[in-house]
Amino acid sequence: MEKQWILESVAADGSRVTSQIRQFPFRIGRDSDNDLIVAAVGLSRRHAVISQDISSLLRLTDLNSTNGTFVNRDRIEGSCLLKDGDIVHFGSAEFRIQHKEPLPEETYTNASMHTMVILPGAELSEYFVPHEEEFHALLAGSGLGGAAQPIVHAHDGSIFAYELLGRAKLPPLPNSPIRLFELALALGKEVALSVAFREYGLRRIAPHLPGVPIFVNTHPKETFTEDFFRSTCKIVEQFPTLDLVVEVHETAITETKQMKALAERFKSIGVRFAYDDFGAGQARLAELGDIPAHFIKFDMGLIREIDRASARKRRVVSDLVKLVLDFGSTPLAEGVETEEEAHICREIGFTLIQGFLTGRPIPVEQFSK
DSSP: OOOEEEEEEEOTTSOEEEEEOOSSSEEEESSTTSSEEOOOTTOOTTOEEEEEOTTSSEEEEEOSOSSOEEETTEEOSSEEEEOTTOEEEETTEEEEEEEESOOOGGGSOOGGGOOOOOOTTOOOOOSSOTTHHHHHHHHTTTTEEEEEEEEEETTTOOEEEEEEEEEEOSTTSOSOHHHHHHHHHHHTOHHHHHHHHHHHHHHHHGGGSTTSEEEEOOOTTTTTOHHHHHHHHHHHHHOTTOEEEEEEEGGGGGSHHHHHHHHHHHHHTTOEEEEEEETSSOOOHHHHHHSOOSEEEEOHHHHTTGGGSOHHHHHHHHHHHHHHHHTTOEEEEEOOOSHHHHHHHHHTTOSEEESTTTOOOEEGGGGGO
16 A cells, blocks of 8 residues: 655644645645644744655745744755654644555544644744654664673773673664663653663674673663563573673662662672762762672763872772772773873772773674674
C-alpha cells in the first residue's frame, strides 16, 4: 500500500491529532479556506503551504507569516524541503511530518475541528522529538556502535582495564552519547539506551578480552531494578571469562539499604562495582565506608588542571584519595589529559588513571582484528 504524508499534532487536551495531506498544494492557516485550519493564536490567516517537490520530498513555503514557520526549531526563510520525521512549527503550533502507511479512515481528525490555543509569544513547544523513528531503530540494534577506553596503572602506564562507551552510527542521530541520552530523556528511554549500549559493547568486546576487567556504565534509573540485576546475571552466564565491573553513580550510595543489598548480590555472582563521578554530587563519606566499592572513579572536575590548582584543593583531593585507600577501595582519576596532571595524580596516591593522555577510546571493532 502506498505511503501517505501525514501531519501529527497534539490537541489542547493532550490527545494526538492526525491530518492526512490529501492534495497539493496543501495550505495551512486560520482562514476557513485552508486545507488545514488551525485556530491558534499567532497563526496568520494564510500561514504556509506544502507542495510536492520533484525530489519526491515535500516543500514547505512560509507565506510571509507574522510569527514564522520553523523546521526542527530553525526558522525558515522562503521555503525548504521536508523529510519524514521533521518537526514543524507554524508560529507556536507544533506538528510532526510523517510518511507512512495510511491509517484507518476513522483515525483522522477533521481539520476544521482541530483547535489549538497557544498564547502569543510563547516559546516553541516540544511535544515531538526530532529523529524519533531513527532513535527507536537504534534501540532495536540498527546503527549501534561502541568504543573502549583504556584504564591504566598510574605508576607505569600499563593497561589494567577498559571502559565501554556507547556510540551511534545512524545518521542523522548524533554520535555523542551525551546528545543521545538527551534524546533518550525526551522520549523516556534512558534505561533502554543504557541497556542497548552495554549489551552491544559486551557482545563485541568480551570474547576478545578474557580476564581483562571491563567497566560498564549504568543509568541511575536502572541501578536498583530487578531487570538490571537479571540482565547482569545473564551477561555473567553468557561470558564466563568476563571480569565485569559495573559503574553506578555516586548518588546511589545515599540509598544505603538498597546499595548494601545490591553490593551483596554483585558479590554472589562475582561482579565488582565502582562508584562513578565521585566528588561531583552529594555522596556522604560515612556511607562510602559502610558500602565500599572496589573502585572509586574521581570526577574529572576534580582532576582537570590539578597541576595548576591551589594547595588547598590538592590537599582536599589527596585526603580523599587516602580515605578511599583506607576503605579498601582503588582510587581512579578520570579525565587525565596532560603529563602534568598525571604527575600530580601519581604523587597524591591514585592507583589508576583514565583519560586522553593514556588512551583515547578505541572502536570495539578493532578488538576483533
